[in-house]
Amino acid sequence: MAAYPLELILSRQLAENLAIPAFITDPAGNLLYYNEQAEALLGKRFEFTGPMSVEEWSVIFKPKTKEGKDLPPSDLPLVQTLNTHRPSHSTFWIESLGGQRHLISVTSLPLLGPEGTFYGAMAIFWTNEPAL
Amino acid sequence: MNVTFWGTRGSLPCSGPDTQIYGGNTPCVGVSVGEELLILDAGSGIRRLGISLKGKYSTFHLLLSHLHMDHIQGMGFFLPLYDPKAEVHIYGPAGHSAPLIDRLSRYLSPPLFPIRIRELPCRLFVHEVPARPFNIGSFRIVAQRVIHPGVTIGYRIQHGHSVLAYLPDHEPMLGANGRPKDPAWLSGHDLAYQAGLLIHDAQFTDEEYPRFVGWGHSCLGQTLEFARLAEVRQLALFHHDPGRDDLQMEALFQQALAKQALPFGASIPKEGEILVI
Structure with a gap:
C-alpha cells in the first residue's frame, strides 16, 4: 500500500496529539482516521470501524439539526469542505454507536498543499455538554 | 551504482583532529553509473567533489533536499558553476511563496556571498x-516531501534494478506516539521501500532525542x-551531530548494534568512502 501524502500523515500525527476529537478524510471523503477522543464520543474504536466511505460515515451517526430534523449529508461541515475545499462550521446532534445523543459543534478545514492541491480534510469537534 | 560520500555531517562543518575518520563536511553525495553523475546536496563536501570532477564532465545535475544552510553552503565553491x-x-523543492531560484539567491548574493547567482558564468x-x-x-527519480521543518524532499533514485533512497534530514517518528507502525502513515516509506541503500538522518542519540523533538532529525x-x-x-547513517567525535560515533553505533539483530546491513560511511549498490 502506498503511503499517504505528507499533509495527511502530519494531520494524523497532530490529531493523535490533540485532546479534542478529530476526523481525517482523503479527497474523496473516505474517513481514514479518527482519534481516541473521537472514539469516546462516537462510541467505537477506529480499529473496529476501520476506514469508512463518506456515504457511510455521513449517516451512521444519524445527524440531526438542533431542531431535531434529519440533517442531509450535504449539510455536514466536513462534506461541505470536501465539496468546496473551504472551511465550514456547524452545530448539530449526533447519535453515537452506543446510542447516546450529543450536541456537537464541528469545524472542518481543507488540507491544501503546495499549488493548492487538495489532499483531504480534517474536522475537529466538541460536545456542548458540560460533562464532556 | 556507485555512491560516494563527500560530506556526512549535519548542521555545521566540523573539521578537526577528532573528526578525521568520518569527516567534518556537511552533506554531499555523488551517485554515478558509468559516465552519468548525480550530486545530492551542496554542503561543504561539494567543494572537493567539484575539484575531483575537473575535465570529466560538462553537464552536472545537483539535487537539493532542502535549503537549510548545511545543504547549500558549499554551492558557491562548486567549481563547475564558474566554468562557462x-x-x-x-533541482530542489518548490516553495510556498517564492520560486526556487529566488530562494537560492538569498544565499548566492551580497551580503552573504560576493557573487550573485545570475553572475555565475556557467x-x-x-x-x-x-x-x-x-x-x-x-536515472529514474522520485521526489517526495518528508517530515522536516520547511519544505524538504527525499529522493528515490533508481538505475536498472539498483535503488538509492536519500533522506538526509528526516523525523518520521515525530508525534507518532508508538502507534502501530503502519507504512501507509510513515513519512518517507515509499521512497525507502526495499531500497538497496538508504542514506538516512541519524543526528541524535536515543537519550538526546526527547530534548530535540520537532527539530526535524531522527535518533x-x-x-x-x-x-x-x-x-x-x-x-548508511548520515547527518551526524557536529559535536560528535569519531570515537563517540563508533561507540554509539556499536551500542545500537549490540541491542538488536538487524535484518539489513548498516554502517557509518566515512568521508570519501564509496558504497556500491
Whole structure:
C-alpha cells in the first residue's frame, strides 16, 4: 500500500496529539482516521470501524439539526469542505454507536498543499455538554 | 551504482583532529553509473567533489533536499558553476511563496556571498522538482516531501534494478506516539521501500532525542526502526551531530548494534568512502 501524502500523515500525527476529537478524510471523503477522543464520543474504536466511505460515515451517526430534523449529508461541515475545499462550521446532534445523543459543534478545514492541491480534510469537534 | 560520500555531517562543518575518520563536511553525495553523475546536496563536501570532477564532465545535475544552510553552503565553491562551458542543472523543492531560484539567491548574493547567482558564468538551469517521477539521463527519480521543518524532499533514485533512497534530514517518528507502525502513515516509506541503500538522518542519540523533538532529525534507534519498516538492504547513517567525535560515533553505533539483530546491513560511511549498490 502506498503511503499517504505528507499533509495527511502530519494531520494524523497532530490529531493523535490533540485532546479534542478529530476526523481525517482523503479527497474523496473516505474517513481514514479518527482519534481516541473521537472514539469516546462516537462510541467505537477506529480499529473496529476501520476506514469508512463518506456515504457511510455521513449517516451512521444519524445527524440531526438542533431542531431535531434529519440533517442531509450535504449539510455536514466536513462534506461541505470536501465539496468546496473551504472551511465550514456547524452545530448539530449526533447519535453515537452506543446510542447516546450529543450536541456537537464541528469545524472542518481543507488540507491544501503546495499549488493548492487538495489532499483531504480534517474536522475537529466538541460536545456542548458540560460533562464532556 | 556507485555512491560516494563527500560530506556526512549535519548542521555545521566540523573539521578537526577528532573528526578525521568520518569527516567534518556537511552533506554531499555523488551517485554515478558509468559516465552519468548525480550530486545530492551542496554542503561543504561539494567543494572537493567539484575539484575531483575537473575535465570529466560538462553537464552536472545537483539535487537539493532542502535549503537549510548545511545543504547549500558549499554551492558557491562548486567549481563547475564558474566554468562557462559547463551546464549545471539544480533541482530542489518548490516553495510556498517564492520560486526556487529566488530562494537560492538569498544565499548566492551580497551580503552573504560576493557573487550573485545570475553572475555565475556557467549555463545554469534551476528546476523545481515535479510531483511525478522524472528522469535525468538513465536515472529514474522520485521526489517526495518528508517530515522536516520547511519544505524538504527525499529522493528515490533508481538505475536498472539498483535503488538509492536519500533522506538526509528526516523525523518520521515525530508525534507518532508508538502507534502501530503502519507504512501507509510513515513519512518517507515509499521512497525507502526495499531500497538497496538508504542514506538516512541519524543526528541524535536515543537519550538526546526527547530534548530535540520537532527539530526535524531522527535518533539512531528511530533510524534503525525506519530502515526495518522500509525493508531496506543496507543503511548508511548520515547527518551526524557536529559535536560528535569519531570515537563517540563508533561507540554509539556499536551500542545500537549490540541491542538488536538487524535484518539489513548498516554502517557509518566515512568521508570519501564509496558504497556500491
